[in-house]
Amino acid sequence: xxxxRDRPVSLFDGVSRRELLRIGGLSWLGLNSVDLTxxxxxxxxxxxxxxQRHKSCVFLFLFGGxxxxxxWDMKPAAPVEIRGEFKPIATRVPGIQICEHLPxxxxxxxxxxxxxxxxxxxxxxxxxxxEVFSGREYFGPPITDQARPEDWxxxxxxxxxxxxxxxxxxxxxVLPWYLQFPGQDKRIAGQTGGRMGEGHNAFLxxxxxxxxxxxxxxLELRNDLSWDRIxxxxxxLRRIESARGAPAATDSIEEQFASNARAVYSLxxxxxxxxxxxxxxxxxxxxxxxxxxxxxxLLMARRLVEAGVSLVTVxxxxxxxxxxxxxxxxxxxxxxxxxxxxxxxxxxxxFSAFVADLDxxxxxxxxxxxxxxxxxxxxxxxxxxxxxxxxxxxxxHWPHAFTALLAGGGIQGGQVYGATGKNGGFVADKPVTxxxxxxxxxxxxxxxxxxxxxxxFQHLRYQLSEGRVVKDLVEGV
Numbered sequence: 001x002x003x004x005r006d007r008p009v010s011l012f013d014g015v016s017r018r019e020l021l022r023i024g025g026l027s028w029l030g031l032n033s034v035d036l037t038x039x040x041x042x043x044x045x046x047x048x049x050x051x052q053r054h055k056s057c058v059f060l061f062l063f064g065g066x067x068x069x070x071x072w073d074m075k076p077a078a079p080v081e082i083r084g085e086f087k088p089i090a091t092r093v094p095g096i097q098i099c100e101h102l103p104x105x106x107x108x109x110x111x112x113x114x115x116x117x118x119x120x121x122x123x124x125x126x127x128x129x130x131e132v133f134s135g136r137e138y139f140g141p142p143i144t145d146q147a148r149p150e151d152w153x154x155x156x157x158x159x160x161x162x163x164x165x166x167x168x169x170x171x172x173x174v175l176p177w178y179l180q181f182p183g184q185d186k187r188i189a190g191q192t193g194g195r196m197g198e199g200h201n202a203f204l205x206x207x208x209x210x211x212x213x214x215x216x217x218x219l220e221l222r223n224d225l226s227w228d229r230i231x232x233x234x235x236x237l238r239r240i241e242s243a244r245g246a247p248a249a250t251d252s253i254e255e256q257f258a259s260n261a262r263a264v265y266s267l268x269x270x271x272x273x274x275x276x277x278x279x280x281x282x283x284x285x286x287x288x289x290x291x292x293x294x295x296x297x298l299l300m301a302r303r304l305v306e307a308g309v310s311l312v313t314v315x316x317x318x319x320x321x322x323x324x325x326x327x328x329x330x331x332x333x334x335x336x337x338x339x340x341x342x343x344x345x346x347x348x349x350x351f352s353a354f355v356a357d358l359d360x361x362x363x364x365x366x367x368x369x370x371x372x373x374x375x376x377x378x379x380x381x382x383x384x385x386x387x388x389x390x391x392x393x394x395x396x397h398w399p400h401a402f403t404a405l406l407a408g409g410g411i412q413g414g415q416v417y418g419a420t421g422k423n424g425g426f427v428a429d430k431p432v433t434x435x436x437x438x439x440x441x442x443x444x445x446x447x448x449x450x451x452x453x454x455x456x457f458q459h460l461r462y463q464l465s466e467g468r469v470v471k472d473l474v475e476g477v
Contacts, residue, residue: 005372008297009040009322010227012205017093017337021318021447025375027267032445033331039085040373042346047295048146048312051171053364054094054164054166054227054308054310054366055310055313055367055368055409055444055445055446056304056305056308056310056311056312056366057282057310057312057367057368057369057370057409057441057444057445058298058301058305058307058311058313058314058354058368058369058370059156059312059313059314059369059370059441060294060298060313060314060316060327060344060351060369060371060372061129061132061133061313061314061315061316061372061373061374062080062127062212062329062343062347062371063129063179063188063315063316063327063328063329063332063370063373063374064242064316064326064328064329064330064331064370064374065068065125065373065374065375065376065377065397065402066129066329066331066343066372066373066376066402066403067084067329067331067335067376067377067395067400068083068116068376068377068401068402068403068424069083069084069100069341069376069377069379069395069424070086070312070335070336070339070343070377070395071098071099071102071339072098072099072102072116072403073114073116073403073420073424074086074088074098074099074112074406075095075379075422075423075424076088076209077422078211078422078423078424081319081380081382082287082379082380082381082383082423082424084336084381084440085101085333085336086099086100086279086336086339086340087099088100089103090106091105091106091107091109092107092108092109092311092414093109093414094111096109096114096414096416098114099339099344101339101340101344101348102344102347102348104333104348104349104352105347105348105351105352106350107137108352108355108356109413109414110413110414111157111355111359111364111408111413111414112355112405112407112413112414113405113407113411113412113413113414113415113416113418113473114403114404114415114416115382115403115404115405115417115418115432115473116401116403116416116417116418116420117404117417117418117419117420117427117430117431117432118376118401118402118403118404118418118432118433118434118437119399119400119401119402119427119431119432119433120137120375120399120434121383121399121400122137122138122142122344122375122399123142123375123386123397123398123399124142124143124145124386125145125181125188125192125330125374125397126142126144126145126146126147126189127140127142127145127186127189127190127398128374128375128397129145129188129189129190129191129374130151130152130188130190131177131190131374131434132187132190132372132373132374132434132435132437133154133155133156133190133191133464134151134152134153134154134155134190134433134438135152135155135434135435135437135438135449135466135467136152136434136465136466137153137435138152138189139152140456142340144189145184145188145189146184146185146186146187146188146189146401147180147186147187147188147189147190147191147192147194147239148189148197149197149254149457150194150195150458151189151190151194151218152190152194152195153192153193153194153196153453154171154190154191154192154193154202155201155313155438155441155442156172156174156191156192156195156201156311156313157192157193157196157200157201157202157237158174158192158196158200158442158447158453158464159172159194159202159310159311159442159445160172160200160202160203160369161193161199161200161450161453162447162453162464163310163311163445163446164310164445164446165308165309165310166307166308168285169275169307169308169309170202170309170432171303171309171310171311172202172203172258172309172310172311172312172313173202173204173205173304173311173312173313174202174203174204174205174295174312174315175204175205175206175209175300175307175312175313175314175315176205176207176208176293176297176300176314176315176317176454177205177206177315177317178191178192178315179191181324182321182322182323182327183324188292190273195453195455195457195458196448196453196455196456197405197456201473202311202313203257205276208293209278209290209293209295209296209297209300210292210293210295211375212291212367213276213279213287214278214279214296215276215277215279217350218330221358230404231390231463233255242315244383251304254284256436259456270290274291275303275307276300276303276313278299278300278303281299281303285299285357286299287348288349288353288356288357289350289354289357290346290349290350290353292318292346292350293317293318294313294314294316294317294318294346294347294350295335295346295350295353296430297314297315297317297350297463298314298350298351298354299354300312300352300356301314301354302325302354302357302358302361302363304343305358305363305420306361306363307369310445311441311445314368316328316329318342318343318346319342320342323388326338326342328392329343329373329396330389331391331394332387332389332390332391332393332394332395332396333390333394334373334393334394335381335393335394335395336393337372342439349419351405355369355407355408359408360407363406363407363408364407364409365408365409365410366409367409367474368406368407368409368411369406369407369408369409370404370405370406370408370437370441371405371406372402372403372404372405375396375398375399375402375457376399376400376401376402376403376424376441377395377396377397377398377427378390378395378396378398379394379395379423380395380400380423381393381394382394382395383395383396383398384396385398398425400425400426400427401420401421401424401425401426401427404432404437408457408475409444409474410444410474410476412422412472412473415416417428417432417470417473418431418432419429432470432473433467434467435465435466435468436469436470437467437470438464438465438467438469439465439466439467440467440469440474441471442464442473443469443474448464449462449464449465449467449469450463450464451462451463451464452464
């Protein structure tokens with residue numbers, strides 16, 4: 001008998017867990033350095049019905065909390081300390097106005113829905129991010145921004161586990177970073193599998209997308225390793241798996257080894273390096289999005305959607321990610337100068353180009369585009385609600401009413417859904433919670449929000465979403 005069959009113990013005795021996972025995901029197939037140890041590329045618990053057109057969602061998360069009252073829910077008749085410095089401009093849709101510093105978006109308003117009635121009650125960044133990412137109320141007191149083992153699973157993790165993938169690609173991807181405040185040692189809450197298990201984390205595509213020569217490390221074969229040798233290594237691994245039989249547990253180190261190797265091989269076989277190579281886009285297309293992290297991130301999202309990835313989360317990134325007070329869309333001081341000089345130009349160009357590009361390529365009808373932050377900003381300038389860093393020139397956190405921008409995916413463009421009161425502080429019509437939004441996205445992706453999973457933290461069963469699908473927002477639901 002062969003040594004493999006004779007051996008009564010694990011093939012992997014004496015190999016550390018870290019090294020085994022590295023071998024399973026990288027060295028065995030001759031890759032370089034990308035960390036794919038948690039990648040799952042198949043729908044483990046469900047799949048899209050055969051014959052249906054593949055549906056996708058791009059979730060642009062505006063980290064920090066944009067000022068809804070200064071951008072897309074303006075109150076020009078309110079006192080100056082509420083309405084602020086900016087003036088509204090007309091859009092392509094009569095009767096709908098937005099900020100004067102978003103002219104490109106104004107020209108695309110016939111394809112965009114302003115959902116002005118988003119609402120929840122959490123005014124701390126991390127727990128609020130968790131609520132928007134997961135569609136569930138935060139489980140504990142708002143005393144930290146950082147992730148905990150009991151975090152609710154994110155929408156991307158739920159999609160990774162229950163969604164559809166095409167041609168061996170992952171069902172969900174996150175780019176270009178996991179949100180994390182400078183100086184903190186853990187990421188922001190609610191971005192991964194959490195209590196469902198981090199083995200269901202989406203595929204993280206990390207890097208500086210703003211670089212013209214950006215490329216993903218690790219998905220290119222070494223010069224001394226041919227595709228033929230890769231195939232032979234994969235076949236050898238398959239034979240080893242067959243010889244040793246099924247592992248005792250699906251979450252064992254042996255199974256993780258095999259799963260990682262299969263995942264990486266699938267990515268190689270389906271030419272994921274081509275999909276993730278922004279250099280394959282023309283300079284004109286790249287320029288139309290803007291050579292920024294947000295712009296090139298949305299371009300990457302379009303390539304992933306085109307390749308068959310169901311959910312792509314694009315986490316906003318700009319030069320202020322190193323600022324622990326006014327990080328990204330967080331504007332505790334100098335609200336207007338930051339919006340006018342940095343954030344609005346980047347967003348206006350990138351988001352408008354993205355919607356136009358999807359439309360031109362015939363992808364807009366099947367791709368639901370969602371852009372929002374974890375909350376809005378206070379109706380009154382300098383109003384204190386959470387952060388003592390808020391100055392008279394800024395706005396503090398405000399979860400009671402804020403705006404989400406929606407496009408494509410059956411959403412009727414050129415409409416305003418819901419409304420806030422005269423000062424933009426509270427929802428006056430058609431409130432929509434993060435739970436409702438998550439249920440609507442899941443339904444668009446062909447995933448039943450009422451499906452249940454068992455968490456690894458308390459071993460209890462939970463529905464994917466307890467929200468209601470917003471049927472009067474989405475056509476044909």
